Amino acid sequence: MLLNEFFGSAIALGKKEDHKNPDNKNNTDQVFWYILDHNKLHKDHFHPLASKIKKHHTEDKLDRESMMKEFMPMVKKGCLEFYHTNKMTGKLGKLFPKKMLEDLCERLYDHYSEDIIKDRHYKIGD
Secondary structure (H helix, E strand, O other): OOOHHHHOOOOOOOOOOOOOOOOOOOHHHHHHHHHHOOHHHHHHHHHHHHHHHHHHHHOOOOOHHHHHHHOHHHHHHHHHHHHHHOOOOOOHHHHOOHHHHHHHHHHHHHHHHHHHHOOOOOOOOO
16 A cells, blocks of 8 residues: 555655746745745834734724735735745746735734734834
């Protein structure tokens, strides 16, 4: 009996991931983690957003949809830097479609908002 009968198809262990392939399903995850680990993006974009999320929450004006849209400049800049860092080729609109950008905004909001609101990892001053 083969193990892939239990766990699915075999994978090629020596094969590197293809960052240049726009159909790569892991592209969204890679960009998400790239943005999370990028210190300059956080200093420029996230810290003001964190203050805004905290302020809106304390004033009971926190609107999920509008706050998710606030992450778009951070996501666009992260995608552009990911594109250049990985020496990708092709059009940005094809590699990073609007749906993917919106999904990244939603993931970032979900990742950060609860911790900001409950003051877990981020101590946001008033």
